[in-house]
Amino acid sequence: xxxxxxxxxxxxxxxxxxxxxxxxxxxxxxxxxxxxxxxxxxxxxxxxxxxxxxxxxxxxxxxxxx
Amino acid sequence: xxxxxxxxxxxxxxxxxxxxxxxxxxxxxxxxxxxxxxxxxxxxxxxxxxxxxxxxxxxxxxxxxxxxxxxxxxxxxxxxxxxxxxxxxxxxxxxxxxxxxxxxxxxxxxxxxxxxxxxxxxxxxxxxxxxxxxxxxxxxxxxxxxxxxxxxxxxxxxxxxxxxxxxxxxxxxxxxxxxxxxxxxxxxxxxxxxxxxxxxxxxxxxxxxxxxxxxxxxxxxxxxxxxxxxxxxxxxxxxxxxxxxxxxxxxxxxxxx
Numbered sequence: 001x002x003x004x005x006x007x008x009x010x011x012x013x014x015x016x017x018x019x020x021x022x023x024x025x026x027x028x029x030x031x032x033x034x035x036x037x038x039x040x041x042x043x044x045x046x047x048x049x050x051x052x053x054x055x056x057x058x059x060x061x062x063x064x065x066x
Numbered sequence: 067x068x069x070x071x072x073x074x075x076x077x078x079x080x081x082x083x084x085x086x087x088x089x090x091x092x093x094x095x096x097x098x099x100x101x102x103x104x105x106x107x108x109x110x111x112x113x114x115x116x117x118x119x120x121x122x123x124x125x126x127x128x129x130x131x132x133x134x135x136x137x138x139x140x141x142x143x144x145x146x147x148x149x150x151x152x153x154x155x156x157x158x159x160x161x162x163x164x165x166x167x168x169x170x171x172x173x174x175x176x177x178x179x180x181x182x183x184x185x186x187x188x189x190x191x192x193x194x195x196x197x198x199x200x201x202x203x204x205x206x207x208x209x210x211x212x213x214x215x216x217x218x219x220x221x222x223x224x225x226x227x228x229x230x231x232x233x234x235x236x237x238x239x240x241x242x243x244x245x246x247x248x249x250x251x252x253x254x255x256x257x258x259x260x261x262x263x264x265x266x267x268x269x270x271x272x273x274x275x276x277x278x279x280x281x282x283x284x285x286x287x288x289x290x291x292x293x294x295x296x297x298x299x300x301x302x303x304x305x306x307x308x309x310x311x312x313x314x315x316x317x318x319x320x321x322x323x
Binding site for chain 2: 005006007008025026027028030031032033035040041042043058059060061062063064065066
């Protein structure tokens with residue numbers, strides 16, 4: 001199935017969860033925020049929520065800034 | 067000298083807030099923060115680049131430093147509010163620098179949208195420090211909206227031009243007593259930071275001048291000393307200036323009279 005991650009369409013297996021996506025992308029789990037269809041997810045939800053077709057996910061982290 | 071800076075009830079020894087952008091060498095950032103003495107540093111939030119994972123900036127920030135998330139990238143109040151909520155959800159506290167900009171040439175803050183964002187976020191329990199164009203009415207509105215400090219620009223972001231807004235800053239210093247005034251943006255040299263503190267601003271936020279110096283660690287130390295010196299001069303109350311000379315040595319009893 002297809003999902004949109006940080007603006008780009010990606011293939012992702014059915015029934016995968018948020019933490020599965022993060023692992024697939026090789027992301028460390030510290031200091032990351034995930035939004036799913038505009039909703040900000042709690043970290044405790046990452047291994048609970050199953051990603052569905054056409055879901056829009058944003059993966060956000062801290063960078064240097066003024 | 068016991069002269070803490072109090073922001074939202076938090077007592078700070080340092081009047082130097084440091085931005086973490088533009089550092090060429092991230093590992094140098096840690097030492098720069100430590101040597102600066104800064105207790106509050108700013109960070110920003112961005113989409114993760116999935117092709118090229120950047121280093122996690124948080125890994126380079128020493129413990130016991132308060133992170134203040136800048137809402138940079140926000141073009142209006144709603145976007146700034148959203149960024150603040152994301153920062154809090156990440157679990158790194160509730161200190162927010164509101165920066166709302168929709169002009170890409172001068173990067174000037176949008177005061178009206180900034181007031182709206184402060185109102186909402188302060189009522190939601192955030193500690194909100196708005197970056198602003200130094201305007202008295204805006205500063206009063208920001209205080210009324212619940213800002214923990216006001217952060218007027220000295221000159222354009224990243225321009226290193228110093229205190230081009232000096233007259234307006236002096237008005238804010240004179241009129242705004244309720245919250246600290248922190249000059250944010252434009253300070254390019256330690257002497258300009260000293261000048262700001264001498265004038266009576268409570269603190270300065272510096273990024274570009276340190277991060278893009280040839281030796282950021284040394285420059286951070288230079289700023290730290292100048293900020294301390296400026297504050298001490300303010301507390302000592304400056305002697306008055308005069309158009310005419312005034313001899314420093316006694317005028318009578320000269321050897322060749």
